[in-house]
Amino acid sequence: AQKITQTQPGMFVQEKEAVTLDCTYDTSDPSYGLFWYKQPSSGEMIFLIYQGSYDQQNATEGRYSLNFQKARKSANLVISASQLGDSAMYFCAMREWNTGNQFYFGTGTSLTVIP
Amino acid sequence: GAGVSQSPSNKVTEKGKDVELRCDPISGHTALYWYRQRLGQGLEFLIYFQGNSAPDKSGLPSDRFSAERTGESVSTLTIQRTQQEDSAVYLCASSSRGRETQYFGPGTRLLVL
Numbered sequence: 001a002q003k004i005t006q007t008q009p010g011m012f013v014q015e016k017e018a019v020t021l022d023c024t025y026d027t028s029d030p031s032y033g034l035f036w037y038k039q040p041s042s043g044e045m046i047f048l049i050y051q052g053s054y055d056q057q058n059a060t061e062g063r064y065s066l067n068f069q070k071a072r073k074s075a076n077l078v079i080s081a082s083q084l085g086d087s088a089m090y091f092c093a094m095r096e097w098n099t100g101n102q103f104y105f106g107t108g109t110s111l112t113v114i115p
Numbered sequence: 116g117a118g119v120s121q122s123p124s125n126k127v128t129e130k131g132k133d134v135e136l137r138c139d140p141i142s143g144h145t146a147l148y149w150y151r152q153r154l155g156q157g158l159e160f161l162i163y164f165q166g167n168s169a170p171d172k173s174g175l176p177s178d179r180f181s182a183e184r185t186g187e188s189v190s191t192l193t194i195q196r197t198q199q200e201d202s203a204v205y206l207c208a209s210s211s212r213g214r215e216t217q218y219f220g221p222g223t224r225l226l227v228l
Contacts, residue, residue, distance in 0.1 A: 043204060100173070102160045102174065107157045
């Protein structure tokens with residue numbers, strides 16, 4: 001089974017609107033971390049937001065928030081007030097703290113912000 | 116330096132040649148990861164270094180791939196007898212204790228002709 005699943009290969013959003021990028025994960029490790037990264041066309045991977053499995057509240061970082069639904073094993077990224085510069089690939093990732101050293105990445109979602 | 120640096124930024128080589136890619140992690144970061152990203156795809160874990168512990172090589176795709184790191188400093192990823200399927204962006208990332216987020220370098224774009 002895939003550790004990280006991103007089912008939206010491409011998404012469009014109108015500038016200034018909010019958008020949700022989906023991510024589901026699969027793990028039996030009770031201790032894990034969930035990450036979102038942005039990869040613009042230039043190629044660098046930019047860390048956006050982190051959620052720990054024991055965190056009681058959803059993580060927020062500026063216009064980014066992580067909708068963490070532990071029972072559903074989902075960790076959706078919400079971008080509020082989209083900007084043209086948000087157009088990029090977005091990757092969801094997971095690290096299992098008790099099981100090996102790998103970060104597992106999803107296949108990514110390409111977000112296009114329309115003016 | 117302020118961030119993770121990688122060199123070269125681009126590398127074109129002929130099939131069968133060896134290549135060496137370099138990663139300078141953020142100073143003080145004990146953990147270092149190498150990933151491969153083929154065009155239009157996600158990141159594929161290759162290898163992980165944590166301090167002076169034995170590296171986790173479970174992601175290396177074949178024995179043509181190897182990596183070294185001395186202490187908590189520079190790492191080199193070596194691909195021997197390159198094949199066309201090795202063409203990809205090779206990304207390096209470091210983190211402070213292996214439990215926190217990774218910070219990525221700009222990558223090395225490798226093209227094997």
